[in-house]
Amino acid sequence: MSDKRKQIFDALQKFFGFSQFKGNQEDIISNVLDKKDTFVILPTGGGKSLCYQLPALMMEGTAIIISPLIALMKNQVDSIRGYSQEDNVAHFLNSSLNKAQIKQVKDDIQDGKTKMLYIAPETLIKEENLEFFKNTSISFVAIDEAHCISEWGHDFRPEYRRIRDMIDIIGEDIPLVALTATATPKVRTDIIKILDMDQVSEFVLSFNRENLYYSVKPKGKKDQALKNITQFVKSMGGKSGIIYVQGRKTTEDIAEALNVNGIKSAPYHAGLDPKTRSATQDAFLMEDIDVICATIAFGMGIDKPDVRFVIHYDMPKSIENYYQETGRAGRDGLEGVCVAYYSPADLSRLEKFLRDKPVAEREMGSLLMQEVTAYAETSTCRRQFLLHYFGEEFDAKECNAMCDNCKHPKEKVNIQSAMVLALKCVEELNNNYDIRMMVDFIIGKASQTILDYGFNNRPLFGVGKNETNVYWNTVYRHAILLNLLTKDIEKYGVLKINDNGRAYIKRPHPIEIPLNTDYSQEEGDDDGAQGGTAVLDDQLLKQLMNLRRDIAKKKNVPPYIVFQDASLMEMATQYPITMDDVAKISGVSLGKAQKFAQPFIDHIAKYVEDNDIDRPTDFVMKTVANKSKVKVQIIQCIDRKMPLEDIAATNQLKVSELMQELDMIVLSGTKINIDYYINEVVDEYVREEIYDYFKEAETDDAVTAFHELKENDITIEEIELIRLKFLSDLAN
């Protein structure tokens, strides 16, 4: 072992108590010790900070570490102090310090006691600080989170642009170390150019996280997505996980839904006060909470090695964000499941937020999101897609079925002739447009831009109209992956044909690919409709309806009195085969179950047996009863025989709203007795007439009843009251 190597290993042992380096840490450290400019890209968990901490401890003078995250500085400093006997070996300088503290920091530096100083760019920039550093011995300047320097990074900070000028003021020939955990090829060149790094040595560790399983699922309606997530988290059996969402309100909704279903979870977002936030973080670290539902504000300072899953309830704004956030799973190298729920509607919503931003930012933002869409919709290996994004070649065969597309490969089609056409179209439009435009052109969509330029008169316009938008998107995406087209990031994603592409047109060969998933039929959430009937068994539903009709006849009641349609549909989805199962179906109380359910249970049990059906793993999602408080109060008022007008007033409802609440109470299977009120306000003959009508009626619809009965001077209000009584008496 050379002297230098021995020194490095001795220092590692002395300062940190380790005997071995991770990955290429040793080469990086050696390069820094040689006072050369060093550029380090180490994915999260790769041991990035050691690459500057160790040389800082070994070299003369103080190392300045520029970091954008004030919140993290204290953690970092604490962690170094944890290894050292002297607290003043590391300090931070930022706006949180008072005058006396700042003086202490500067004294320690001047006395040569401090080897590392963490500083925010906006603090470094101050006149008095620059002046101070001019007269200080600086070992090197490390720029952490260096991607913040590039507008093409996911976290651009304008003040990072001035770092080079500031360093020049401090002194000449100060070595630079730039570090980041994510950087696309474009961001890399930006960092080197803007920092003006001299003969820089680049150290890049593969971005491949072999232990992470990537998958994307259609999101569907809100109820369904929530149910899927709950079911998934349940299946993880109390393991730690993070769920990322865009909105603060959603973090609270999801955490609440999980808690109701017996999963210890908490929301985390920037709107919470600092005390609550740090208590939540601690509870997560201590495993008092298993699942955190967070906006992106979570995770920056968290280093929990055994996070077992990361769910994206909403797609992130960029692939960098996605990679960073999923990167928090499985840091210990063990299981890490990453599931993203994708709905095209979510991304168009995100794009709308960009509308008020300056043009350049808007176009960049939209381009980053197009990549996210492409990731979600791709049918090729997701690992290959991610690594290609970060400029890494990867053979999908090495994924080891660790993504949904490799695990469940789709049927492949040959796109040889389509590829030739796609490439020719790019040439036809002079290599000047992005994917969206090329797809519009090839399917013959006369968009405004196409009409403006008269491209609709070109011979190849609409040449691919027999295939879908998704088909051509897939073809173009593959052209990029196969390096037949180059995407010019500087010019907003313009596609250009390259030598490979031109050669392919001359001598094409078969290309077999799986087509991308078409999510355009996926409906967004929030349309108020009831979801959750995705796997409705039509055959069983028909049988259950027949059974209901027979039973209704026998009991001499209308069928809807036995079970509502919605309840039958749920039965034909959940296959309840015990009294307990049935009582979990919405609209079925235990009392109602005992009254009517036995023949249904028997029928379903036999059906399941005969058809060899895998019942959903007896999972029933409990919903958050957000309005339940009002309902309970209403029922209590009825028990006290209060007039309905007074009940409405007490609960700040209109009478019509109260009637709706009562309707829901009765339909969910609760028995109520409002005879005391009905007897007061509805004439006895009228009561009987309406009651008799419902016994014979085909439907419980009040308006239909009104049309039948209005001749007899019966009002709709009277009908609604008697209908409630009727449903409650007979059905519950």
Ligand SMILES: [Zn+2]
């Ligand atoms: Zn794969």
